[in-house]
Amino acid sequence: MSRLWFNRFMFITTLILVSSLILSCTPATRIPLPLLTYTQPQQNPNLLVILRGIGGSAEDFERLGAIAAVRQRNLPFDVVVPDAHFGYYKKQTLVDRLYEDVIQPARQQGYQHIWLAGFSMGGLGSLIYVREHPEDIDGILLITPFLGWDGIIHEIKDAGGVSVWQPGTFDPADDWQRMVWSWIKEYQHALPLGPPSPPIYLGYGQDDSIADEGPPLLATVLPPCNSFHIPGGHDYEVMLTIFRRHLDTLRDQFPVDTP
Template sequence: MNRLLAIALLLLTSMLMGCTSKPVAPIPYLEYKSPQATNDNKKLLIMLRGLGGGHEIFEEHGLIDNIFANGYAFDVVVPAAHFGYYRAKSLSERLHNDIILPAREKGYEEFWIAGTSMGGLGALMYLTEYPGNIEGVILLSPYLGWGGVLDDIEEAGGLKAWTLSPYSPDNWQMHLWSWLWEYDQQTVKETEIYLGYGDIDFFTQGQKLLSEILPSGHTTVVSGGHTYRTLRKLWSDQSGGLVHHLPREAEHSPFQVAFYTP
């Protein structure tokens, strides 16, 4: 499947889902309590799904078990963040008002967002609207746009050489990449960004451009495409995946997770 066909299918699926998926407030979510977490160690990981499947996907593919089995003392929340929230431009508000603020009131002090594909875009868009409000984001094969803005950045020689220009508030790609340009200018980063993707992903153009502004050690590239197999490979602690960037005080568990492979 070539890149243009993949984008066309993505857009078609997005339009179809936009017709049937309506955002609600507060946003529904699944909650997973960590066996390692304590009242003195209140950390929350919010995981954002991609376009396909449901918000049970992280449990079904073993990512939740991987967090707990390897000693990461994070409770996990997985919102039902379907495309309707993106279409309505309300995802960031729902994450902030329905999940993060109530969690702070309960005593949670550290927050991370991990997002795959469309969810990676959602994680970054949250940062553009609530900068400095969380400790870090982990982007797994994120969808960061196509053509247009990305071509301009690439032709300029990368984000560091790109010149910002006025844009319409409705242009989400310009909004995102303008924020990333500003993020690159920060001497001390307000929020850590970690990135992982497969070397034959449909959307490597944006992923590579983002990787160029991240510090050494913040990008992981594995063999694979835009698939759940690649997602598990990127995440798995056993293969040096992105999950190891989460702070971990608890002892490493001897239990090893057996990942489901279709």
């Protein structure tokens, strides 16, 4: 076994063990969904909702510089980070909690545009939410999204790609992978009719062994200018680099006068 494959094997083995521990002691879900809110002195007309991955915490985004990256670009966005941990996915309450505790209150407060930024598991959560409430979200930034295990990805690739793959009959409540990829297939079919709504921007590490083949497969669905990859794997440094690049794209769409 080569050193590269041995290292990957050990990394995946460790991940499985850590994931098992996480799943066996999933934090309790709360109503309403706990939020960390970051506003600025000037009133911003837009909101960026950041969805976390399976590890770490909602506080990590400020600690590691993600919130500062938004402010440094003078983006006309407030930021909210829900503590949307794995428990909400496991109980299938993520969409309801985001709708009732984050998105609807934001609209009532007068925010004009609401974007989602999903890291890893949060990327999956972003797509799950938009599948049910596409009218609520104005754009999605995906950062190394986890989109399913190897089995479903290989099934789609072996069929010849997303456009020709047939998901078959399934219960969305029991098969989230087919649910998500079926929606991606519908999204792809709608692209020739006009600008996609909401637009999806994708970034991922080309050496990612966690999200693995899901993001490159999604990239085949999106307009070429909406996806990119950089060297690196599934770690904070790579994710933050991708996030900053997404923010530059967002700045191009929401230009403001710099002081």
